[in-house]
Structures are given as structure tokens and as C-alpha cells.
Amino acid sequence: xxxxxxxxxxxxxxxxxLRRTRVFDDFTWQVAxxxxxxxxxxxxxxxxxxxxxxxxxxxxxxxxxxxxGVASRRELFRRVGWMPQDVQPGRGMTxxxxxxxxxxxxxLSRRQAxxxxxxxxxxxxxxxxxAVRTDRLSGGQLRRVxxxxxxxxxxxxxxxxxxxxxxxxxxxxxxxxxxxxIACPGGVVISTHQISDLVDDVDRVVILADGRxxxxxxxxxxxxxxxxxxGGATTLAEAFSAIVGGGRH
Amino acid sequence: MILWLRARRAGWLAAAALALVxxxxxxxxxxxxxxxxxxxxxxxxxxxxxxxxxxxxxxADAFTGxxxxxxxxxxxxxxxxxxxxxxxxxxxxxxxxxxxxGLVAGVAGGGVHGLAAVLMLAGLTCAGTLRAGPAxxxxxxxxxxxxTSVYPRNAPAARFVHLLQPDGEPAWALGCGIATCLVAAxxxxxxxxxxRLYATDVGAx
Amino acid sequence: xxxxxxxxxxxxxPVLFALAAWYGARLTVPIxxxxxxxxxxxxxxxxxxPATAAFMALQYxxxxxxxxxxxxxxxGLRLAVRAWWPLLLGAPTALCLAVLVSGRAVPDDGPAWALxxxxxxxxxxxxLTGLACAWAFPAVVAVPLAAVGWFAWIGYGPAxxxxxxxxxxSTFGCCSSDTRPAAVAVQATLLLLLVTxxxxxxxxxxxxxxxxxxxxxxxxxxxxxxxxxxxxxxxxGTSDRPLDLxxxxxxxxxxxxxxxxxxxxxxxPENGDRAVALARIVNALGPELRLLGLAPxxxxxxxxxxxxAVSVEAGAGLSSQDLRLGVASxxxxxxxxxRSAPSAARDRSVALVALLTGLRPDxxxxxxxxxxxxxxxxxxxxxxxxxxxxxxxxxxxxxxxxCARTR
Numbered sequence: 058x059x060x061x062x063x064x065x066x067x068x069x070x071x072x073x074x075l076r077r078t079r080v081f082d083d084f085t086w087q088v089a090x091x092x093x094x095x096x097x098x099x100x101x102x103x104x105x106x107x108x109x110x111x112x113x114x115x116x117x118x119x120x121x122x123x124x125x126g127v128a129s130r131r132e133l134f135r136r137v138g139w140m141p142q143d144v145q146p147g148r149g150m151t152x153x154x155x156x157x158x159x160x161x162x163x164x165l166s167r168r169q170a171x172x173x174x175x176x177x178x179x180x181x182x183x184x185x186x187x188a189v190r191t192d193r194l195s196g197g198q199l200r201r202v203x204x205x206x207x208x209x210x211x212x213x214x215x216x217x218x219x220x221x222x223x224x225x226x227x228x229x230x231x232x233x234x235x236x237x238x239i240a241c242p243g244g245v246v247i248s249t250h251q252i253s254d255l256v257d258d259v260d261r262v263v264i265l266a267d268g269r270x271x272x273x274x275x276x277x278x279x280x281x282x283x284x285x286x287x288g289g290a291t292t293l294a295e296a297f298s299a300i301v302g303g304g305r306h
Numbered sequence: 307m308i309l310w311l312r313a314r315r316a317g318w319l320a321a322a323a324l325a326l327v328x329x330x331x332x333x334x335x336x337x338x339x340x341x342x343x344x345x346x347x348x349x350x351x352x353x354x355x356x357x358x359x360x361x362x363x364x365x366a367d368a369f370t371g372x373x374x375x376x377x378x379x380x381x382x383x384x385x386x387x388x389x390x391x392x393x394x395x396x397x398x399x400x401x402x403x404x405x406x407x408g409l410v411a412g413v414a415g416g417g418v419h420g421l422a423a424v425l426m427l428a429g430l431t432c433a434g435t436l437r438a439g440p441a442x443x444x445x446x447x448x449x450x451x452x453x454t455s456v457y458p459r460n461a462p463a464a465r466f467v468h469l470l471q472p473d474g475e476p477a478w479a480l481g482c483g484i485a486t487c488l489v490a491a492x493x494x495x496x497x498x499x500x501x502r503l504y505a506t507d508v509g510a511x
Numbered sequence: 512x513x514x515x516x517x518x519x520x521x522x523x524x525p526v527l528f529a530l531a532a533w534y535g536a537r538l539t540v541p542i543x544x545x546x547x548x549x550x551x552x553x554x555x556x557x558x559x560x561p562a563t564a565a566f567m568a569l570q571y572x573x574x575x576x577x578x579x580x581x582x583x584x585x586x587g588l589r590l591a592v593r594a595w596w597p598l599l600l601g602a603p604t605a606l607c608l609a610v611l612v613s614g615r616a617v618p619d620d621g622p623a624w625a626l627x628x629x630x631x632x633x634x635x636x637x638x639l640t641g642l643a644c645a646w647a648f649p650a651v652v653a654v655p656l657a658a659v660g661w662f663a664w665i666g667y668g669p670a671x672x673x674x675x676x677x678x679x680x681s682t683f684g685c686c687s688s689d690t691r692p693a694a695v696a697v698q699a700t701l702l703l704l705l706v707t708x709x710x711x712x713x714x715x716x717x718x719x720x721x722x723x724x725x726x727x728x729x730x731x732x733x734x735x736x737x738x739x740x741x742x743x744x745x746x747x748g749t750s751d752r753p754l755d756l757x758x759x760x761x762x763x764x765x766x767x768x769x770x771x772x773x774x775x776x777x778x779x780p781e782n783g784d785r786a787v788a789l790a791r792i793v794n795a796l797g798p799e800l801r802l803l804g805l806a807p808x809x810x811x812x813x814x815x816x817x818x819x820a821v822s823v824e825a826g827a828g829l830s831s832q833d834l835r836l837g838v839a840s841x842x843x844x845x846x847x848x849x850r851s852a853p854s855a856a857r858d859r860s861v862a863l864v865a866l867l868t869g870l871r872p873d874x875x876x877x878x879x880x881x882x883x884x885x886x887x888x889x890x891x892x893x894x895x896x897x898x899x900x901x902x903x904x905x906x907x908x909x910x911x912x913x914c915a916r917t918r
Contacts, residue, residue, distance in 0.1 A: 147313065154309055162310070339666050340557060359655040363651045370651075440650060441569050444651045447655070448659070449658075452561050455662070456534070456557050458537055
């Protein structure tokens with residue numbers, strides 16, 4: 058494996074009153090370059106927290122997140138694109154305006170922001186919706202806006218948090234195709250708790266439960282190791298449950 | 307820049323400032339009769355004590371978007387010194403509040419205490435909005451206006467408690483107003499904003 | 512218990528109680544008449560009603576969206592009451608307790624209970640208004656609107672010039688020992704508050720469409736207030752009973768009379784224990800007046816001027832010096848034939864009689880000033896040689912007195 062662009066080293070994170078709820082303790086992980094990674098885990102496994110830490114949104118209580126070997130939040134912001142679970146429509150803004158505004162706030166000049174927004178909107182296939190207000194878009198279209206916002210800074214790594222949650226099957230298929238087409242040199246990480254999502258489209262599967270990695274390998278390896286062998290499981294869902302359940306009990 | 311002004315509802319801010327001045331000129335001298343224990347001079351509270359809440363409400367509304375929606379991720383940069391968002395927001399807040407206060411002081415004849423009241427309520431609302439949300443910010447300002455209005459004239463340190471009332475100590479009120487605004491501007495620049503990570507949505511980049 | 516914590520009542524109500532009780536205690540000078548003491552202590556309304564309205568508006572924000580899925584099967588009012596009963600009922604109760612504590616009185620007649628009911632309903636209506644405002648407007652508008660609206664409603668100055676508005680004012684400007692809240696004003700105010708509360712409750716009640724426009728709610732809220740105001744105004748308008756501007760009427764409780772030292776003293780029942788002290792003062796004053804050739808006092812009556820009697824005050828908070836000065840004032844009023852307006856002539860006449868009751872000049876100066884007391888002392892210096900001169904001086908002073916304007 059070549060040098061990772063994004064890595065978590067000895068990460069610790071807790072939240073809540075007096076930070077009593079511990080999510081990660083000495084967590085180490087690397088995002089492989091040029092790979093699309095599926096981050097699987099049950100609700101509350103820490104997937105979204107991990108993505109927020111990797112994107113620099115949250116500060117770890119210990120350890121560090123490095124991008125290109127440098128532990129800098131400014132660098133994280135510059136080089137890591139992040140799409141959260143819920144994408145909010147801007148105040149009366151059109152698709153083009155919202156994406157351009159996010160680029161401008163991020164530090165690009167007005168002209169650069171406009172160009173980058175146009176390019177990002179094209180990449181997510183929303184050209185025909187440029188002039189539509191974002192509060193009038195469907196859920197799937199709004200997620201595409203979120204993806205455009207994540208792409209607009211042309212980062213090296215792309216983190217997508219539950220990108221298909223709440224989408225209907227047709228929208229999910231469309232989104233899968235879109236993600237397949239997006240190439241980031243530093244890699245793409247997609248978190249989900251739905252085992253059937255995207256598993257065929259990715260290079261790597263990571264299963265996270267209780268803040269620890271339960272499985273890290275290729276989809277084929279996952280199928281081979283757990284569907285046919287582990288605990289008599291015969292489906293992906295049963296294998297996933299066996300891994301996660303085994304980790305819990 | 308224009309998109310940012312739209313996101314901050316600059317039009318509403320301007321309308322609020324004009325409404326504040328117009329109402330202050332038209333109805334600022336309307337008095338509310340209160341028991342002799344309260345009030346400024348003879349048991350009255352003037353309506354202009356409460357009018358700066360119009361500007362405060364506009365400020366709360368303008369900065370509601372910070373930390374939420376599309377700006378959440380970009381706002382992270384604001385934690386680093388002199389970010390674009392922080393500097394622009396602080397500039398808008400300070401110049402807007404100074405202008406609104408100046409109009410009240412000059413055009414509406416509110417004098418120093420009018421300026422101080424606008425700055426005080428704007429600063430408190432902005433800081434409250436950034437730390438705990440817009441509703442909490444405007445609630446804090448409303449309570450301040452209410453409690454200082456009914457703080458008894460003969461109670462200890464009444465001149466210093468009557469920050470928004472004409473019988474308060476003007477220099478002290480103005481000092482408090484400026485200090486509160488600077489604190490709020492500092493919060494805007496340093497980006498120590500309230501972000502509801504777990505309860506509500508956050509935006510993206 | 513969970514609702515108490517979640518609604519914010521756990522910290523808000525103690526603060527509200529403390530504030531209202533503090534204000535009440537600062538203003539209240541107990542007079543012993545429950546309605547009067549409770550009316551004075553009701554000053555806490557100036558804080559309690561606006562603060563409750565603002566806090567309800569703050570807490571209710573977003574609640575409509577939160578409960579939207581339940582609205583088809585549960586009434587909105589039921590949801591609101593289940594979630595906010597600690598504030599809706601707690602805030603009025605906290606104010607009433609504060610009024611009782613700071614007024615140090617327990618209602619013992621209709622008017623006193625009516626005042627307490629008005630206090631309760633005012634804060635309840637304020638809370639409901641806060642809910643409706645938070646429903647109709649964004650929180651940044653609803654919170655200040657609800658608070659300032661209620662503060663203005665209670666304290667709107669020009670209301671004192673309008674019989675209608677002032678009589679619907681929740682604070683009345685009530686009551687001294689000899690006045691009580693006018694029954695028709697009580698009815699009008701209660702009706703106003705009841706209709707407004709009921710209208711807002713009806714507004715919240717149905718399981719309605721979640722798409723109801725805010726503007727419609729705002730219009731309905733204004734209609735509710737207008738309906739309440741109209742009901743109150745109609746009550747006043749159709750009443751055949753006269754109202755004065757302070758919304759009070761003479762108290763009709765019978766005075767309790769007893770004769771001590773040949774002096775008949777008629778006082779309100781709650782001040783009965785002051786009769787002996789007043790009779791002693793009058794008894795001691797008699798020889799002094801006779802010496803000067805002035806008419807002695809045989810009858811004292813608490814409250815307004817009564818023919819052939821001296822009007823006195825005998826409230827629970829008055830000291831023995833206050834009682835003596837009250838007798839002196841009443842004596843001068845009786846000689847003048849009316850309740851006299853403040854003037855130099857009145858002050859020096861009162862000072863003379865006050866000195867005759869045994870008060871020292873030092874006791875009188877703080878109340879009447881140096882000039883009148885010095886003039887009275889000069890006049891009394893003639894008492895030993897030419898008592899009729901003193902009487903002439905007194906009569907001349909009384910002749911200069913003008914009557915106070917009565918409303």
C-alpha cells in the first residue's frame with residue numbers, strides 16, 4: 058500500500074458532560090489512497106464521529122489526525138472534503154449560489170468560487186438545477202448538492218456520511234453511480250449502516266463497532282471470511298450481525 | 307460577498323435599523339406608567355427602552371445561520387485567527403450596531419443612552435445567539451430590558467443597573483455597551499460558536 | 512417531575528417567586544385590609560406577567576413541529592398542557608404565593624379573592640399568549656413581543672386618562688382602607704382575561720393541519736385579544752353602575768364603633784385594636800383644645816370625611832406618632848369642612864394641633880417641614896397669656912385652607 062493521505066493515529070475522543078462517554082480510545086486507522094472504502098457499522102458505532110474527526114470538524118481529546126503526514130486542522134480543512142448526514146438548504150439560495158457561497162466562505166476568491174462551483178455541480182450532475190432554490194429540491198437532489206459542496210474545494214480525500222440514508226431505491230442507485238464516477242487521489246470513505254449499500258462498488262470494507270475495527274479487508278474477503286464460514290451465516294446481513302454481535306458480547 | 311450579505315439578511319438588518327429609528331422618533335416618548343418605585347423619574351418607563359430589541363431581534367436572526375446549515379464546516383476555519391467568515395461577520399455586526407446606535411442617538415434624539423442601549427442589547431443578543439442559540443440570545447436581552455426597567459430607583463446601585471434607561475449613568479452604560487459588543491465581535495472572530503452537532507444538522511464542504 | 516425539569520419550571524418558578532416577592536415586599540406598607548395589602552403586593556405582576564410570557568415563548572419554540580405527528584390524534588391543547596402544565600399553572604401559583612407572602616395577608620372577602628383571581632388569570636393568560644406568539648412568530652420575534660406586549664398592557668400610561676382602558680388594567684390602582692375594587696371593573700377584567708385565555712386555548716385545541724400558516728395564527732391571536740377586550744368593554748358599557756377613574760368604589764363594610772373615654776371611635780374591623788390608642792390621644796387633646804376655646808373631639812371615624820366627626824387613619828403599619836398626626840390632620844379637615852389640599856396654611860394648622868397632641872417639634876418637622884412647625888410654636892407661645900389669640904390664629908389659618916379636588 059502506498060503512503061496514506063489521511064490517517065488517524067492513537068485517536069481518543071469522548072463527549073458528554075465531563076466527557077464521560079468514550080467513543081474512541083487509541084484508535085489508529087489509515088485511508089488508503091485511490092481506494093473507495095465502505096465504513097460499516099451499527100447505529101452508534103462511531104462512524105459519523107470518526108468522519109467528523111477525520112474532517113477536522115471535531116477535535117480529538119487525544120492522538121492526532123494527519124493529512125499528508127501533517128497534523129494541521131487548516132490542512133484538513135483544505136484537503137479533506139466532507140458531506141454530513143443531513144444537508145441543509147441555504148437561506149433562499151439556488152443550487153449554484155449555495156455551492157459558490159460555501160466555496161467563498163472556505164477562502165476562494167469570488168471568481169474561483171464561481172468556477173469551482175460550476176465544476177462541482179457538473180460533477181454531481183445537477184446542471185439543470187443550477188437556478189433552482191435548494192429548499193425546493195428532493196432529498197436525493199439535496200444530497201447531490203451536499204456532494205458538490207464536499208467536492209468544491211477539490212480536496213484529496215472525500216468523506217461521505219450516510220449518503221444514501223432516506224433515499225428511495227432509484228435515488229440510491231443513482232447516487233451509487235455518481236460515487237463510482239468520483240475519483241479522489243487520496244481516497245473516498247463512505248459510511249453507512251446498511252450492509253447492502255454500495256458493498257459491490259467499493260475497494261475496501263471496514264466494520265466499526267463500539268469504537269473498534271472488527272473487520273478491515275476487501276469485499277471479497279469479507280464475503281469469503283464471514284458469509285460462508287463465520288457462525289454459519291449465509292447472507293451479508295447475517296455475517297455483519299455476527300461480526301458486530303460478536304464484538305458486543 | 308453578496309451571497310454572504312444575503313445569508314446574513316442584510317436587507318432585514320437595514321429595515322430593522324430604519325424601523326428602530328422611525329419608531330423611536332414617532333413613539334419613543336410614549337410612556338408606560340409604573341409604580342413610583344420603578345421608572346426613571348416619576349414612575350414612568352419610556353417605550354424607547356424596549357425599541358432596541360428590534361435591532362437585537364434582527365441581529366439574532368442574522369447570525370442564526372452561523373454554525374448551522376451550509377456554513378458549519380467552513381466556520382471551522384473561523385477557529386483559526388482572522389478567518390474570512392469571522393472577520394466579515396464581526397465587521398458587519400460592529401458597523402451595523404454602531405450605525406443603528408448612531409441613528410438612534412442622532413436622528414431619533416436618543417443621545418448617549420440611546421446609543422448605549424442599542425449596543426448593549428445587540429452585543430448581549432449576539433453573544434447569546436452564538437453561545438446558546440437565537441431564542442436564548444433574544445430572551446437574555448428581553449429579560450435585561452425588563453428587569454432593568456423595574457429595578458427600583460432607590461435600590462442599591464440603581465444608576466448603574468439602569469443600563470438602558472435615561473436615568474442611568476451614561477458613561478457606564480456606554481462602556482458596558484461597547485464592552486458587550488466587543489465580546490460578541492470576539493466570539494464572531496474566534497468562531498466559538500454554538501454548533502448543535504448531535505441535535506441538528508450540520509453543513510458541508 | 513420530569514415535566515417540571517424539562518419545561519424549565521424547576522429553576523424559573525423559584526426565580527419568579529423570589530422576584531415577585533421582593534418587589535411586593537419593597538412596596539407594600541401593610542394597612543391591615545386584605546384587599547389593599549394584596550393589591551399593593553400585586554406589583555410583582557410587572558415582572559411576573561412579561562417574564563412568564565417571554566419564557567413560555569422561549570420554551571415553546573419548535574414544539575409545534577415536534578408534536579406535528581401527534582396532531583391528528585391528540586388535541587394541540589392537550590399536548591401543550593401535558594408538556595407545559597408546570598409553567599402554565601406554576602407561574603400563576605408562584606405569583607399568587609409571592610403576593611400572599613409579601614402582602615402578609617389572607618383573602619377574607621370577595622374583593623380580596625377577586626384580586627387574587629385576577630393576578631392568577633393575568634399570569635396564566637400571559638403564559639398562553641407566550642405560547643401563541645411562539646406559534647405565530649419566529650422565536651426572535653415572539654420572545655420580545657410577548658414580554659413587551661404584556662409590560663405595555665399593564666403599564667400603558669395614557670390608560671389613566673381612559674376610563675375604559677384603565678378599568679381593564681390588571682393592576683387597578685387599588686386599594687386603601689376605605690376603597691375596594693369596583694365590582695364591575697373586576698367583572699370586566701376577569702371577563703377580558705377569561706375570554707382571551709379561552710380563545711387562545713381554542714386556538715391551540717384542535718388537531719389541525721400542520722400546514723396552518725403562521726399569519727393565520729397571528730390574526731387569530733389578535734382576534735382573541737380583541738374578543739377579550741370587547742367582552743370587557745361591553746361589560747363596562749352596559750353597566751348602569753358609575754365608575755371612577757381608579758376603578759375603585761367605596762368600601763361598604765360596616766365600621767366597628769366603640770366608646771372609650773367619652774370618645775366614639777369607629778374603625779374598620781381589621782383596625783379595631785387601635786381604638787383605645789386613638790381614644791387616649793383624643794382624650795388627652797380635649798383639655799388643650801378647651802383651654803384655647805376650640806371645639807373638642809367626640810367622634811373619630813376611619814376613612815373619608817363624615818359630618819360631626821374627625822376622620823383618621825388607623826392602618827396596621829402606622830406608628831403612634833402617625834396616629835397623632837392623623838388625628839391632627841383629621842381635626843383640621845373637620846374644621847375646614849372638607850379634605851384639605853396641601854398648603855402652608857394647612858401644614859401650620861396641622862402642626863399646631865399635632866403639638867397639642869403631645870408630639871415634640873422634632874417629631875413633626877420631618878413630616879411637615881421647619882416653617883409650619885416654627886409658626887405653630889410661635890403661636891403656642893401665646894397660649895399662657897392670651898389663649899384666645901391662639902384660637903384666632905388657628906381659625907385664620909383654617910380659613911385660608913382650600914379643599915382638595917376630589918375625583
